[in-house]
Every structure is written in structure tokens, then in C-alpha cells.
Amino acid sequence: MGIPSAPLVTKAFKDLAILNAAKRGMPHERICFTPHPVWGKTPEEVRAYVEGLDPVSGKPLMKEIVDALTVPLSEEEKRSGLVSVSVGPPTFTDTADNLQEFYLNNGYTDFLPILLPTEEKVDRMMKGSSHKPDEVVGKMAAGAYPPWSYNVRQVAASAVMAGCRPEYFPIILAIASSGMASLFSSTNSFAFAMVINGPIRDKLEFNYGIGALGPFAQPNATIGRAWTLLSKNLGNGGIPGDTYLGSLGNNLNYNNVVIAEHEDASPWAPFHVQRGFKKEENVVSLFRGLGVVPGQVARGSSANENVQFDYQLSDLFSTFTGFFGALIIADPLVAARLKEQGYDTKEKLIDWLYKNTTQTVKDYKSRNYAYLFDYPRALRGDEPWATWYKLPDDAVIPHFPRASDFNIVVAGGQTNAYPQAGNLSYSASISIDKWM
């Protein structure tokens, strides 16, 4: 900007603020700190913060701020140039036990045992794809950080560590090529999901029947885990206080929500076909949001002769944050019943849910995410938020900004007719075949 500035950050984000400033070229930025949190405090409480001490430096906060803007720069602060960042040597040599310990202590794992990525195992993994070891696959960041880059060999190392078989490798490469990390810096403890479509589901023996979302098949378990290891090792994600700030964290981050769609039992078009791919293509689609909840919690979810899954789903979604989308994971029994109700395409159900899952403007404005994320977008003129903020409090508006915020996949073993639902937004669909 070219004029002096003083960033003001709460103490909980000290490491994040210092490291992110450094990554962006200002390792000595004059960051001032307040006690944490500021959110929810009264003006009197906040005044005490302002008139009190910077909890990091121990000096009066306002003196810190004034000094940040007026004390002449040091030579370090004036410096320009290019600095490389080291992540260590390309290989490590030690006993297996010591290497396990080393990987764990250096944050290369999810704190579960790994398969050590020996050259032999990594070479075998890379035979699962025709792509060359040094080919650049993509760039990844776990938030608003400068992204890291990586090649096929580096992706293979994390795939080995996760316990993947070489034939899974094209899926891992497709995920890596998206640049989407499954560990995200937000304090909201995000969750991530992937949907697998195409013949590869059967070829690799994904489980999309009984226990489809559970730990009952190797590809479901290890490919999901690999995404998290990629995110840590290639995207530098998952470092608490630096690139990960989720207050509670999210258990789904261990291997993410892996959904192989039960295409044969679904009355509707497969998810990847909805996205413009051919049925015979192999595709992985990625989602990001807050998590998955069971359909049993919806009102009217008791079994009866005229079960109304559309109303149940709408009820469930009305509790979701509209900042993320709604992903319906429908057991085939649920899908079949919805078709009997007249929803012979996913699009018809989505249209009904979009129009019938509503809220008043007053309720909408009271939501934290609306103030934090949507109001600044409304100020910028982005729709529909700009219009929503001009409406009277009693006006009724959709709970989600767009019909496209709803997505539907079918999976499950048909042992009971319940859906699950993710407060998850669709991000991207990537061809697996391109990485064969």
C-alpha cells in the first residue's frame, strides 16, 4: 500500500500472524496484539483492552500501535531480495523405528503409523500412472498462504505413507492436481469429502454398499487418508497455530468423507454425469464444508406409510449454515422413495429443496456467517447478498444462495431408509483417467 500500517491481531493468532507476514515477505512486520477474543466483548471490556497492555510485548497497546507507525525502520525492515525456504534434504536414512518416530515428530503423518516411503515403494506406486516422476502435478495451500508445488514422486511418497495400492495412484494424482487441501486454516474446523464415480469404483473394489461411509474397504480408507497426508506434506497444512486454526478440529480430517456413488442402485444420473462427464469416465469430485449429520435428526423422520424425505431434508438443511452447500447422501431406499414421490431427476428434488428451504431476512441477518462473510460481499455488490440486505426483515428468502448449492449422491447398503447430509459445498470434479 505504501503507507505505514499497524496490523492488530488477537493473541491467539500470534504465530499465524508472524509466520504469514513472513511468508508474504515481511518477517519483521510490526504486528500489535490484543487479548483474545474481541468478539462478544462489551465496549467497556474492549476499552480496557485498548488502554491495557499488548499481551505479547507486555507494553501499552496504544504505544505499540503509535510506535509501529512512527519509529524509523531498521535495516532489516527495509530489506528486499529473495529468500529460499528449506524443507530439508530429499532423503533420510535410519532404522525403520527411528524413521517412524522422525516422521511423526516432524508432522509428516496424521499421528497414525505409516508405511515408510522407501524408493522401492515409491517407484512401485508411480507404476500406477504413466506420468513421469518429475512432472509437476500442481500447487496447494491450506488457506490464504502462498501455495507449495509438488511433482509426481512427492505425491507418491504420501500415497505410500497412507497405505495406498499403486492402482489407486491416478485418483491420488487427480486429487493432488486440484490444489485443494483437505486441511484448511479456518477456526471453524472444516471437513472435506470426495465422491468417486465411474467404472473404477468396481475395478478397485470401493465399498458403496453396506457401511459405504465406514472403514470397510481399502480404497475408501487409504485414498481418503492420502488426501490428508498430501495436504500436510505438499500443501504445508495442518500445523496448529500456523496453517491450522480449527478450534475443536474435525475427526473427519483423518481420512475425509469418501463416497463411492452406488450408481447401479440409484434411480438418477450419477453425480459425474450431472457435471458433464460420460458415464464410463472415472471422476473424483471434491467438497468442502463443516461436516455430515445423520438424517435421523430431522423432524418427521419416523418410519410411516407416507414418509416424506423431501420435507425431512429441508428441515435438516434449515439448520445448516448457508455459507456452505447441502450434500445429500441418500441410501438407495431413500432415493427410490423420492422417485416415487415424483422426483424422477436429482434436479427436480434440488429445485424443490431450494424453493422450500427458506428463512426470513431477520433470521438470516442474525447469523454469524451472514455478518462475517455475506455482508462484506453485499457491500461489494455481489448477488444475491446485495439484494437480500436491502429487503425488509420479514421478507422470506432462500436458505442457500443458489439452487446449485444442493448436490445429491446415492450410496449405502439398503438396510435402512435414512439419508445423511453434509453441510458441504461442491468444489471441483477432476478426471481420474487423465492421471492413469
Added chain:
Amino acid sequence: MNRRNLLGLLGMSPVALAGASALQASDKKTDQTKKGTTQTGGPKLEVLNPRGLPPPITLVPMAKRLDTLDGKTVYLISDGFPGADTFLNQISIWFKKNMPSVTTVYRLKAGGFADDDPKLMAEIKEKGNAAIMAIGH
């Protein structure tokens, strides 16, 4: 943890902090995974470092500081997190009470909290002398 140690974790060496340009990461192999590790038996294995490649950091010289804030205009910028407006209002009150010659201007940055707001940045550059930016929670 102090700033220097934090930057060390980032992989920025003390030499880099002292200003050497275009430092290169070592590409030597290592046979010492962790000093002090209890050595266990068995053959030694060579394994790959699974880490990706961080981008080099382009150091940005900080803007020249003001001689004084007297008579200057200071923008108070909220990135939209709840409470930032209350906090910045108290800072404005503090300036009125303790440094009355300072003019403060409050603005809520448009867009997501991590998005740039070029219109506002241009306004600050044109009309302001300094900025205090409240970031998050």
C-alpha cells in the same frame, strides 16, 4: 515462542533473516533423522522426504514511517470479523482523548476477509497517512 524461532520453523535461516539473497536449501542427504533419538536395531533404510516445494519469499521493504501522527489521518480498517468495529471505535475514542490532532476514519473492508479491496486501498493511499488494520476474532 519468539519471532526468530518461529521463522526458523518456517525454514528461514538466520542467514536469510540477516539479508542474504537467494539462499538455496541444502540438497545433501542425511543419515541423522533426529539428534537424541534412541537408536533401535535393524537395517537402515533410505526414505523420501515427503515435503513439497515452498515458494521462495520475496522480501518486501516496509513503508517509511511517519515522523509523528500529529495532524495525520489514520484509517481504522475492519476485515469484517465480529467485534472489530467495536474495538476500532474504542481506538478512535482513545485518539480523540489522548492525541486529538489525529483524525481517524473507520472503514469495513469489502469482500471476504482475505480478499483485497483495491478501491479502499486506493482511498487510504490518497486520503490517509497511516492505517491500523484489525484482523480477526
